[in-house]
Amino acid sequence: MGILSGLKILDFTTLLPGPFATMMLADMGADVLKVEAPNREDLTKFLPPIDGELSAAFGHINRSKRSLALDLKNDEAKQIIYQLVQKYDIVVEQFRPGVMERLGIGYEQLKEINPKIIYCSITGYGQTGPLQQRAGHDINYLSLAGAAGYSARKNQPPVPAGIQVADIAGGSFPAVIGILAAVYHREQSGEGQYIDISITDGVFAMNAMYGSGYLVGGIEPEAESLLLNGGQFYDYYETKDHRYFSVGSIETPFQVRLCNLIGDQSLIQLSSSENPEEQRKFKSILTETFKQKTFDEWLEILGDGFDGCVEPVLNFSESVQHSQFKAREMVVEIPKQDGGMQKQIAFPIKFSNQPAKYQFTGVQTGTHTLAILKEAGIDTGIIKRLAKQGALGKLLNLEEMFENESTR
Numbered sequence: 001m002g003i004l005s006g007l008k009i010l011d012f013t014t015l016l017p018g019p020f021a022t023m024m025l026a027d028m029g030a031d032v033l034k035v036e037a038p039n040r041e042d043l044t045k046f047l048p049p050i051d052g053e054l055s056a057a058f059g060h061i062n063r064s065k066r067s068l069a070l071d072l073k074n075d076e077a078k079q080i081i082y083q084l085v086q087k088y089d090i091v092v093e094q095f096r097p098g099v100m101e102r103l104g105i106g107y108e109q110l111k112e113i114n115p116k117i118i119y120c121s122i123t124g125y126g127q128t129g130p131l132q133q134r135a136g137h138d139i140n141y142l143s144l145a146g147a148a149g150y151s152a153r154k155n156q157p158p159v160p161a162g163i164q165v166a167d168i169a170g171g172s173f174p175a176v177i178g179i180l181a182a183v184y185h186r187e188q189s190g191e192g193q194y195i196d197i198s199i200t201d202g203v204f205a206m207n208a209m210y211g212s213g214y215l216v217g218g219i220e221p222e223a224e225s226l227l228l229n230g231g232q233f234y235d236y237y238e239t240k241d242h243r244y245f246s247v248g249s250i251e252t253p254f255q256v257r258l259c260n261l262i263g264d265q266s267l268i269q270l271s272s273s274e275n276p277e278e279q280r281k282f283k284s285i286l287t288e289t290f291k292q293k294t295f296d297e298w299l300e301i302l303g304d305g306f307d308g309c310v311e312p313v314l315n316f317s318e319s320v321q322h323s324q325f326k327a328r329e330m331v332v333e334i335p336k337q338d339g340g341m342q343k344q345i346a347f348p349i350k351f352s353n354q355p356a357k358y359q360f361t362g363v364q365t366g367t368h369t370l371a372i373l374k375e376a377g378i379d380t381g382i383i384k385r386l387a388k389q390g391a392l393g394k395l396l397n398l399e400e401m402f403e404n405e406s407t408r
Helices: 017-027 056-061 075-084 099-103 107-113 138-144 165-189 199-205 211-217 252-261 265-271 276-290 295-302 316-321 323-327 369-375 380-388 396-406
Strands: 008-012 031-036 066-069 090-093 118-123 193-198 235-238 244-247 310-312 331-335 341-345
Touching: 008 017, 017 031, 017 056, 017 090, 017 118, 017 165, 056 341, 066 369, 075 107, 075 380, 090 165, 099 107, 107 118, 118 165, 138 165, 138 199, 165 193, 165 199, 193 199, 235 276, 252 265, 265 276, 295 310, 316 323
Parallel strands: 008 031, 008 090, 031 066, 090 118, 118 193
Antiparallel strands: 235 244, 244 310, 331 341
16 A cells, blocks of 8 residues: 555646656556546657557556556546546546646536636646746746856856656656645635646746845846856866766865865865855866776775765766665666566655555557446446547457447
């Protein structure tokens, strides 16, 4: 039993922010039912590599979720949602504002059926404001929220992040936090509620260190000019063989250890100076020092015992093999529909009593349609009619059901 066992979630999301959020909830034991349009494109299904019929990414972010193929533009199919929502606690959707209302399954409409429903909408810019209907992606949210502007080298463009910072940190995590807070509130009051998650708001709030300085003191955060964005020696340093180490030794004890590491204790005063010229001088010394040895030589010097906030910049393949992530069991094997196993990144929160639960990798759209409709008590005649109309997709199990019935 997972820590969220008993929570039932209808998931109408695609791509990354919503699916990542509902994956976390499923990892914690929630029963997540993914409702998918039979023919809607989802980029994450086709990202290489393909494992079986679906991409590894899709299999990862949709693990442990059952899939119901349903054309929400079909009025009779919509009745299935009305029937399901009576037994579900939470709805998560990721359409542009107004789409779910036009489909007849917006918050106010579903609230009439289940007053305790918790309804979470994840969008790029939120349900209000002049940009509410605008399309966007991770790079756009980081740009508009002011984060990309000072995450760069001087006189150089911002660098696209290798991970989707805005989607996950600005969208998925706030959604999970908001949903669980609403669940707690409902336990106390019996009230459901609507949650409006703007990914751009989430990123804007992440300007905590230097955005606050601008609001109070008018200090504009600029590229490569701050303690934490390369303006001082907190930075990346190239080795002789063109690899990199990160140096974050900003507190005095760590500065002492850093100076001892590079063999010159006289640099301690320079490293702690607030004089910009002396800071640049110390950073230049670090730059030249790291270039004198190879990546492996620095690893040997650092060993396992150096506690001074200096770490190697690893390739992802190296991270997978690192003893820290192995000890934390951050790579797990998840059962696939074909009987094999797929390696995936583990749920990152460790509970002492109720660890994460992994049931199966993400599945093809509509894999569980028949089982879900039968569980919901939907009449066989309605199922057949919807299937013939194409409202349930074209999976083999439905075709087999009709063939079996016709031979009775």
